[in-house]
Amino acid sequence: MEYIVIIVILFITMLMYFKIADKYNIIDKPNHRSAHTQITLRGGGVIFPIAFIIFGFFNFNLMINEYWSFGLGILAICTISFIDDIRTLSNKIRLFVHLISVILLLYFTGAFTLMPFWIWPILFILIVGTLNAYNFMDGINGMTGIYSFVALGSLAYINKEVVQFTDIDFIYYPMLACLVFLFFNFRKKAKCFAGDVGSMGIGFWIIGLVTLLIMRTGEYKFILLLAIYGMEVVLTIIERIILKENIFEAHRRHLYQLFANEKKASHLVISSVYAIVQLLINVFLIHSNYSIWAVIAMVFIPLGCVYLVLKLSLKKKYNL
Template sequence: MTPTGSVFLAAVLVCCELLYLRVARHFGIVDTPNERSAHTGLAIIRGGGVLFWMAALVAFVHSGFVYAYFFAGLTLVAVVSFLDDLRSLAYQYRIGAHLVAVGLLLYQLDYPMPAFWVIGLLLLAGAGILNAYNFMDGINGITAFYSLVTVGTLWYTTLQPASSQVIDSLLPNTFVALLVFSYFNARNQAICFAGDVGSMSLAFIVLYALAQFMITKQTWLPILFLAVYGVDSGLTIGQRLYRRQNIFRAHNLHLFQLLVHKRHWPHLRVATLYSLIQVAINLLVLQALTWSFVGQTMTAVVVVGLLISVYVVVKVRLMNA
């Protein structure tokens, strides 16, 4: 994408966001403060992340409609998530739509189909990643900053001379949309939240690009591009299951939520911290891609082990404070 094209797209997306904000205010599409959101006494526009689907639509048209199955899955996820933003849907419907969407994504990858039981595991893993990404959207700036790091890293990998990935406008368009969204969300008092439509659409785009990159490099190591989110979301879900809580209900047990509630850190400080840690991990992963299988495995073990250790130590201290 040319600089002129990026500026034009950003201008169009700003106009779309302003229009959406007016429509959302008119119809009362606002986020009701709860334990998960870490906001109190505020009614903020929900669903501002619809920009990410719009950016993907522009990329889809620009590509000549070459990844129709991916875009169909993305649209399914976006529609179901937006409906959930408007009026909470039963989790069975949401999970069913996520599984179908991930199936379309896998078909789009045009990779030799593995055994049926492997496909089943991939569907569950894909749906799990989508929902974990969504669970982490609870404070101002975290979705914007963290996704800028993840999408930016994946975009960088497509620009390398040795890359065999198809270079199109999906990732740069998403990056521009994230910059626009950051203006409205990454502030002390957000104008709008991404909503499920935003975080789920982003997760689906990231999952597609990540799967393409792992197939290209023939390694699972790039999954560490989601390591910080993965550890916080995964261990928190495990804690809630241990407590026999409904993991789909609002809560305040994520580490980033405790930092806001217990330590009273500003939202943007926590979001920046998470993003910077992920930047460091991503740089390490990019270096480790040329290492042996043993070296890559040890890298993954050390990174995940350190993240888990920090998570447990800090969380225990916060919960006992």
């Protein structure tokens, strides 16, 4: 019954946000990087920090004793991202807030205690990089919501069947938020887009859960719960470096963008395929006893080959 109440609250919150976004013209206008052609409400991803606030309200003691640092981190990064959705901010300001949020996240997961100090800069780079990967991959209808739901569902299964590493509601609440968001976004003509507040918000939450899981188990293989996003972004960056392009400028070189923009494939089909492939990886990952390097080899070599073949064929076909 509690979860039904949460869904209703989140649903009503989204409808209220739509009225605010429409009144204040918080919209996403298509540009040369966009995979959509219509003006759409932006910032629907506010549902994720709101879901955390609701979680804190229903789990007040947990919030005060265990989750306060994570809460400050996600609210800080979502606030700065939402402001950036409305008006462009300086990269220095955004990076500063991101670093503060990551510090709070690492404190929450116990990384500063469990890991030697020389590892801390590496963790900063990995987390900030993964956050930006989440942002880069938020480009077509359904992608962020369904991919995040798969990641969270896998984490919920691990928490229940493999090792309990957090309170289950801390996973269920963002899952419910994903379902509500997908109701409005997983459509041919989306009612809203996540915006930076959404991709950064849910990305931060999932990265926090994955980091917490790794710190509790010492199993670094769980970083592969986000393998598809990682592979896509890394290979695309390598491609742009080879082509001597500015990797910080907007582009349309991701494989999902080529399928959506050049091949005109359905956004919903593309998003579903990405999520299904990640789900298959997660099932293998959870039930395998191989070392992390063996898992990386078994996952990335075949997937990397498929990725390169698909991308080269699309570029050749469309003279890109």
